[in-house]
Amino acid sequence: MESEVVIVGGGLVGGSLAAALADAGVPVTLVDAGTAPPSAVSQPAGTEFDRRVFAIRPAGRQFLERCGIWRHIDESRVAPVTRMVVTGDDGVSRLNFDAYRSGIAELAVIVENTALQAAVKQALGERILVNRLDGRRCEALGWSDAAVRVCLDDGEQIDVQLVVGADGANSRVRELAGIPISESAYGHSAVVANFETTVGHDGTAWQWFRRDGVLALLPLPGKRVSMVWSTQQSNADELIALEIGELAERVSEASNAVLGELVATTSAAAFPLRLMKAASITGTRLALVGDAAHNVHPLAGQGLNLGLADASSLASAIDARGPDEIGSSAVLARYRRSRAEEIMAMQLTTDGLHRLFQSSAPGVAWLRNTGLRLTERLSPLKRVLVKHATG
Numbered sequence: 001m002e003s004e005v006v007i008v009g010g011g012l013v014g015g016s017l018a019a020a021l022a023d024a025g026v027p028v029t030l031v032d033a034g035t036a037p038p039s040a041v042s043q044p045a046g047t048e049f050d051r052r053v054f055a056i057r058p059a060g061r062q063f064l065e066r067c068g069i070w071r072h073i074d075e076s077r078v079a080p081v082t083r084m085v086v087t088g089d090d091g092v093s094r095l096n097f098d099a100y101r102s103g104i105a106e107l108a109v110i111v112e113n114t115a116l117q118a119a120v121k122q123a124l125g126e127r128i129l130v131n132r133l134d135g136r137r138c139e140a141l142g143w144s145d146a147a148v149r150v151c152l153d154d155g156e157q158i159d160v161q162l163v164v165g166a167d168g169a170n171s172r173v174r175e176l177a178g179i180p181i182s183e184s185a186y187g188h189s190a191v192v193a194n195f196e197t198t199v200g201h202d203g204t205a206w207q208w209f210r211r212d213g214v215l216a217l218l219p220l221p222g223k224r225v226s227m228v229w230s231t232q233q234s235n236a237d238e239l240i241a242l243e244i245g246e247l248a249e250r251v252s253e254a255s256n257a258v259l260g261e262l263v264a265t266t267s268a269a270a271f272p273l274r275l276m277k278a279a280s281i282t283g284t285r286l287a288l289v290g291d292a293a294h295n296v297h298p299l300a301g302q303g304l305n306l307g308l309a310d311a312s313s314l315a316s317a318i319d320a321r322g323p324d325e326i327g328s329s330a331v332l333a334r335y336r337r338s339r340a341e342e343i344m345a346m347q348l349t350t351d352g353l354h355r356l357f358q359s360s361a362p363g364v365a366w367l368r369n370t371g372l373r374l375t376e377r378l379s380p381l382k383r384v385l386v387k388h389a390t391g
């Protein structure tokens, strides 16, 4: 069947969009530069947890359920977050979020990258409307009145109504469409590693705002946690160079030993951070989704969630197109409008918090810690924050 849409980038966002479009009856070609991830969905018992994990909020999980991806996830390797404790850089100001008090089952779930990638592959394999081309790159795009031509690195050319750039932060599709970006490097990297703990986490995600960045310990099944420490590059380099016993000691000290003694079960890896926003998430017969459209600081664990919401919104705009063509400006305008507010709000919030806690200006330390304490006392405000973070 001839494809009507080409999605460039078969990561979690592009892959889930392909599944959602196929379910709406739209034939799709999914092109990815990498090789397909293994399709083994259940990891053998005792397999170490992936140090790349995601906090997926309820809305993101519901979308993954709707497009048949979540049912391939082994729930025994997923941890619900039922409580979140945020501590200010004075070490005493705290903000607590509780799923039970907010009337929801969980604030988020923590799931491994490898498990999600494998589940996406499994779901796509079940859909005859998805034509998957792995190990191929999009090299050029060309436009005519009726179509956009996607040129791949092996010479194949595909004419479709819409091309979607789901090809990550350094998107080639975005570049070929001439869509400018605004960006700033934070000079920080996120260091990730997993640990076993002697004290149970009880479903709590811990976060410490520190002068050198933000440290988060996210619950994994059993007495395990996954660390994301977003910190100045020099500190990140130092953490990466530590022997794993020293790393555990350093993290235990930075987390005030709330989870007892830590034993590192993986080495550390670092990911450079930047703030990036594309000037537009649409072009002629073209849409951007996920990291190709925006990068946010991982302190709120929202980058993938934003991308899944992009995929969900674009699939809905296409599904509700009526007499409009898939790549028409009307459909793309609906997609653009539906995403503008959330993308801007998330970028302002994560960037604002990062700046607030990095500032050494007089009075700012008092302001940020007092802000945490005041928010803690204002139940209605906390309810609004939980609604935004989970919805």
Ligand SMILES: Cc1cc2nc3c(=O)[nH]c(=O)nc-3n(C[C@H](O)[C@H](O)[C@H](O)COP(=O)(O)OP(=O)(O)OC[C@H]3O[C@@H](n4cnc5c(N)ncnc54)[C@H](O)[C@@H]3O)c2cc1C
Residues within 6 Å of the ligand: 008, 009, 010, 011, 012, 013, 014, 031, 032, 033, 034, 053, 054, 055, 056, 136, 137, 138, 139, 166, 167, 168, 169, 171, 172, 173, 190, 191, 192, 228, 271, 289, 290, 291, 292, 298, 300, 301, 302, 303, 304, 305, 306, 307
């Ligand atoms: C340390 C860290 C922790 C994070 N934690 C969270 C979290 O808890 N929750 C959350 O929501 N987000 C989190 N994020 C953000 C999240 O990782 C990203 O937002 C998300 O992975 C982006 O997915 P994507 O599919 O848009 O892009 P990518 O995962 O980058 O996928 C892009 C795909 O495009 C392919 N590609 C690239 N170029 C081409 C080309 N020319 N032709 C064909 N294919 C191409 C690549 O092979 C790749 O498969 C975190 C980020 C970091 C760094």
